[in-house]
Amino acid sequence: MTNTCTNSGESARMNSTSSPRHSGFGLCPSFEPDTMRLHQRHEQAISHQPPNQSVDNPIPRVLVIEGPTASGKTALAHRLAEELPLEIISADSRQIYRGLDIGTAKPTPAERTKYHYQGIDLCYPDQQMSAGTFAHLAWKWIQAIVSRGNAPLIVGGSGLYVRAILEGFVSEPNTIPAELRARLIERLHTEGRDALYAELQELDPALAARYADRNPRRILRALEFYYGHGLPLSQAQRTFHHAPPPMEVLRIRLFPERERLYRRINERTHAMWQSGLVEETRSLLEAGYAPSLPVLTTIGYAEAIAVLHGKLPLEHAIERTAQRTRHYAKRQYTWLRHAGMHAPSGIIDLQMFGDEPSIIISTITNFLCQER
Structure with a gap:
């Protein structure tokens, strides 16, 4: 039976960093957080009460990278983190699961340490974490990152998680049978x-x-x-909406050409299978996790289970994985385009800037350092 991932405090500690990478926000020295006020905002965020807004109590400035799967979100996040004082929050509904590494394209352990990742390996495969619970954790991570003098960078693998962080979430009055x-x-x-x-x-x-x-x-x-x-x-x-704590947001959206995106998907799919997706899936099943678990019916793992059970040849499984991923990316692409039409200002469409990172970095720097 699937249960809820509730040990969020322990998970958060496992993903926290023992020391900050930056002692202060190097690009704009005036960005020095008042830790007492940050603590106050942190507590208010937990209780879903909006903090007082004033010049002396600036709200966090948050960066978000969004885009279809395999559009290069992680690569861009790492490139920006090399140039700017950022810490990364992974908002991916599959990367929260321990033991699901290859099929979810998790950053490597070395990358997680280097870029001070949050949001990875929070639950076991037979647990669930709602978007609201994740948002609640993310609000705490954001405050902690700001208190270290850095800026939060959310990498959005799951649109539902990103929306919960930025727009709040709905808590259910009771459990659905x-x-x-x-x-x-x-x-x-x-x-x-x-x-x-x-x-x-x-x-x-x-x-x-x-x-x-x-x-x-x-x-x-x-x-x-x-x-x-x-x-x-x-x-x-x-009626049951929990509003997020105030934050200023700059959203960076990746829209690669469809042909280029599909080529990346095909390449990444083959790389996953060659890197041991079947072996990873076998290990999960041997550990006692049922193949019917929701996370094991997702793209890649469902096909790997079919291979292990002799229901699908390997070549067909690889092609089906790529096909399902392309369809998923198409839906993401359509949703992001539609959402962008109705979104407020503060969005960078990377088709405007191409692959030149200097303009992106300049825009982000201006956003983080602008006077309030």
């Missing part, structure tokens, strides 16, 4: 996502209008909430 979830999953398989989406349009038209990509996981989530709690999720998002 497992039987309800199972029935809806069965209906998804038998009736298809279009039928369930049409049902959502009737039950929660406001939310359905925001789910134009018809992502089946989000549709299931919305229907679970409606039938489990008796009210539309869009209404709950207003």
Whole structure:
């Protein structure tokens, strides 16, 4: 049975750094945090109470890198961290799991140490961490990073996690029965996502209008909430919403050309399988983790399990992994484009700047050092 990852304090300590990489914010010496006020903001963030805003109590400035899978987010984050006093928060819903390294393209242990990563290896594969729990942790990490004189850089592998950090999250009034979830999953398989989406349009038209990509996981989530709690999720998002602590955000979005992106996906997929994805998956199963666990049904691991069970030839498994990843990237690409049309200012579209990092670094420096 899947349980909830609740030992967030221990996980946070495991990902914390013993000493800061920068003693102060080197680009702009006036950026020296008041630790008492930071502690106050930290406590207020935990209780979801907005801190007092004033010139003497500046809110954190946060960088976010977003883009489809395999678009180069991690490589860009590392390049920026070489030039600027940054610490990285991985907002990836699969990289939170211990033992899932190759299939989730985790940074290496050396990279995690060098760039002071947070958000990795928080849970075991049979646990779950909600976006709200992750956001709660991320708010604490942001305050800790700022207190060390550095700037937080969120690398967004999961749009849901990034939105929870930046926009807040909805806490459920009670647990949704497992039987309800199972029935809806069965209906998804038998009736298809279009039928369930049409049902959502009737039950929660406001939310359905925001789910134009018809992502089946989000549709299931919305229907679970409606039938489990008796009210539309869009209404709950207003009623049970936990607002994030104030922060100034600069979002960097990667939009590589489709052909180039798909080529990267194919190359990375082959590299994962050659690096031991099957062996990693076998180790997880031998450790006693059930192949039906949600995280082991995701891209790559599902195909590796099929290979291990003799249900899929290796060559077909590699191609299916690449194909599923391309489809996933296409949905991410579409969502990011749509979200960008309605987003506030403070977004860098890297198609504007190409591959020249100096302009990006200059823009980020201006953002971090501008007077309040």
